[in-house]
Amino acid sequence: MTTPSGSTRIGPAADESYTDTVRRLAAAQKSGKGAPAYSRFVNRKLGRLFAAAGFHLGLTPNGITAVSAAFSFAGIILLATVEPSWWLGVLITVLLVLGYALDAADGQLARLRGGGSVTGEWLDHMVDCLKISTLHMCVLISFYRFWDIDERWLLVPIGYAIVAAVSFFAQILNEQLVRNAGLKRGTAPSATSTPDERPSVVVSLLKIPTDYGLLCLIFVLLGAADLFLAAYTLMFIGSAAYLLAATVKWFGQMRDLDRGGS
Incomplete structure (x- = not known):
């Protein structure tokens, strides 16, 4: 059976239930190394549920990416066009959280279908980049128009x-x-953990200020201007401080690569 685009449709085995698919995904979950707390402990699990559902519905990873973008940008557009209130904050939070969970689902669905594609990775990164930039620009528009x-x-x-x-x-x-650098040396250095390396919970907690998932959640405070402004500003300060510290570390890593280190 083929999809309208002509690509082979890949679905679960006849005897595989939705629960079995979720369990199979959990066993093949990527390492949590480097992921902040919400993204690691909540969003990936939500994404797993959506990925399994998409697998049983015969959806493609790019299709999931498109649905994710629709939810995310619906929330972002509302942020810039509607006067802040409690109901709007809840609605925007739900839309952003669903969009983020689906964003975690496309890669997991690709693994279920036997592997991802360059096109899919490109599309996913392009949508993420646009989403990250426009979200803060729409906060700016909301501040200017309504606050x-x-x-x-x-x-x-x-x-x-x-x-x-x-x-x-x-x-x-x-x-x-x-x-x-790994290809040049004939090795394959990776940012992910090895099987024997357990990702640090402490590191995940320290990265909370950089967590897009937590940023999505604070929009529930949109109806309380002072609370939202305080939470949003604290997230910004934490993210900026982390970027500054991480830049020093990353520069050292790049120097190690120049010297031929790992």
């Missing part, structure tokens, strides 16, 4: 957008440079 605050607070979402974009770019660039 009675000092204009200096507008610098917070501007700074947050810069930090988020640089952090995302650094993550992708670091992975690519490490991979290229």
